[in-house]
Amino acid sequence: MDSPAFPAAGQDLAAQIRQGSAGAFERLYQSQGARLKSIAYHLLGNRPDAEDAVQETFLKVYRSIGTYHGQAAFSSWVYRILVNTCTDVRRGRKRRAEEPDNQQRGRESSVALKIALERALVELNPKHRTVFLLAEVEGLKHSEIAEILEIPEGTSKNWLFEAKQALKRALARREKGQ
Amino acid sequence: MTEFRCEQLEQALREDDAEMLAAARRHAETCGACRAELEQWDSISSLARSLHRDWESPGLWERIQESLSAETQPKASLWHVWRFAFAAVAVVVISVAVVWMIHHPSPDTAEGRLFLTERALAEAKLREDAYVESIDKLSRLAQPVLDRVSSPLMDSYREKLTLLDTAIAELKTEAGHNTLNARLRNELANLYREKQKTLSEVLAYANNSSTAR
Ligand SMILES: [Zn+2]
Numbered sequence: 115m116d117s118p119a120f121p122a123a124g125q126d127l128a129a130q131i132r133q134g135s136a137g138a139f140e141r142l143y144q145s146q147g148a149r150l151k152s153i154a155y156h157l158l159g160n161r162p163d164a165e166d167a168v169q170e171t172f173l174k175v176y177r178s179i180g181t182y183h184g185q186a187a188f189s190s191w192v193y194r195i196l197v198n199t200c201t202d203v204r205r206g207r208k209r210r211a212e213e214p215d216n217q218q219r220g221r222e223s224s225v226a227l228k229i230a231l232e233r234a235l236v237e238l239n240p241k242h243r244t245v246f247l248l249a250e251v252e253g254l255k256h257s258e259i260a261e262i263l264e265i266p267e268g269t270s271k272n273w274l275f276e277a278k279q280a281l282k283r284a285l286a287r288r289e290k291g292q
Numbered sequence: 293m294t295e296f297r298c299e300q301l302e303q304a305l306r307e308d309d310a311e312m313l314a315a316a317r318r319h320a321e322t323c324g325a326c327r328a329e330l331e332q333w334d335s336i337s338s339l340a341r342s343l344h345r346d347w348e349s350p351g352l353w354e355r356i357q358e359s360l361s362a363e364t365q366p367k368a369s370l371w372h373v374w375r376f377a378f379a380a381v382a383v384v385v386i387s388v389a390v391v392w393m394i395h396h397p398s399p400d401t402a403e404g405r406l407f408l409t410e411r412a413l414a415e416a417k418l419r420e421d422a423y424v425e426s427i428d429k430l431s432r433l434a435q436p437v438l439d440r441v442s443s444p445l446m447d448s449y450r451e452k453l454t455l456l457d458t459a460i461a462e463l464k465t466e467a468g469h470n471t472l473n474a475r476l477r478n479e480l481a482n483l484y485r486e487k488q489k490t491l492s493e494v495l496a497y498a499n500n501s502s503t504a505r
Contacts, residue, residue: 139360143353152345165352172356176363224339231339250340256308268307275306278336285336 124188132179139172142192149252150196156235156247157200167203171196190261193254197244197262204240227285234284242277249274295319301326305333427484430491437498449494456487 130138150171154164174195182191235243241263248254248262249270256274260267296312296319304312320327438450460483 134364136357136360139356140353143356147349147353148346149344151347151349155345156343161347161349165349165355168352169356169359173359173363176360228339228342231336232343235343246340250337251343253341271308272306274308278305278333281336282332 125184128179128182128184128188128191131175132182139176142175143172146189146192150193153193153196153247153252154200156251157197157244158203159236163203167196167199170199174199186261187258190258193248193258193262194264201240230285230288231281234281234288237284238277238280242273242280245270245273246277246281250278298323298326301329424484427488427491430488430495434491434494434498437494441498445497446494449490449497452490453487453494456483456490459483460487 127138127142131142147168150168151161151164154167155161158164158167171192175192178195182188186194235246238246244263245259248259249256254262256267256270259265259270263270265273296315298319300312301316303309304316316326317330320330438446438453460480464480
């Protein structure tokens with residue numbers, strides 16, 4: 115049931131966390147920290163906020179592990195907490211997105227394209243952006259995304275399609291000379 | 293197998309259907325428009341994978357650990373901290389009192405001499421400001437005893453009352469910023485009760501001593 119995101123059996127990890135094992139939290143951080151940070155970065159736009167969101171996610175996992183009964187994969191449950199945390203942060207503040215690295219800008223076309231895509235991503239509707247991030251940037255399956263966002267799998271596919279269409283249009287506009 | 297048609301491409305992409313997409317790719321080998329569309333689609337996907345961000349976060353795990361351990365060991369309330377101090381002082385008070393009573397056996401209490409104390413104690417049962425005010429009154433009654441009487445037991449009472457006053461002042465400062473905090477109000481009430489009890493003991497002790505004389 116658990117995604118490749120959690121090579122160790124997620125349910126075991128959940129059980130250890132429920133028993134208050136500090137080592138289990140460390141394993142969660144080591145296996146998922148990077149991915150959690152990356153998702154939070156794209157949802158919040160800068161590294162400090164992304165790190166704060168990851169820290170907050172761990173606290174929330176600790177506080178609410180009692181409500182996790184294996185109804186979804188443990189990984190999906192943790193990602194759901196992260197995505198909701200980022201949504202709350204975004205609601206609570208005006209966006210202060212980090213500019214894409216200046217030294218990279220215009221160095222070569224693929225980098226320029228990457229920056230363009232990153233900018234276009236920021237303009238997306240939040241639900242489309244989240245699905246795009248999880249599916250295309252972080253490589254999660256639609257079945258996992260459906261669990262994380264508590265939506266039907268068909269909706270996940272549909273939102274990804276809409277996101278990619280919007281990104282395609284944004285990149286085409288940019289090619290036409292913005 | 294029916295032939296794939298250009299207008300089916302959107303459905304294949306939207307539904308992310310593996311079989312349909314395979315058919316679309318076969319069709320795209322001979323259809324320029326669908327090929328261009330699929331190439332664009334794929335280039336967004338491959339570009340997206342490069343958007344994964346990875347950076348060193350020195351100290352992040354330590355921060356998480358700290359916040360988790362702060363969560364598992366909730367900060368002791370001021371009342372709990374003070375309770376330990378009171379317990380320590382109480383041990384001294386009781387020990388000293390036992391020794392004192394062995395050496396100074398007291399006769400029965402003269403009821404008439406207790407009326408001031410009793411009246412003060414009755415007042416101390418009033419609530420809120422009146423309650424605090426009555427404790428102040430009790431304090432004023434006990435003060436001459438505390439100033440005048442010199443004994444190890446009275447030293448312990450003085451020490452305990454100083455400790456209580458410090459705790460009360462500290463809590464009042466904190467409560468001043470959180471006027472609606474029920475926990476602080478409860479702790480303050482506990483401290484006042486403890487002070488009231490201690491003052492009563494001081495007055496009872498003074499009455500016993502003067503009766504003994
Ligand atoms: Zn075609």
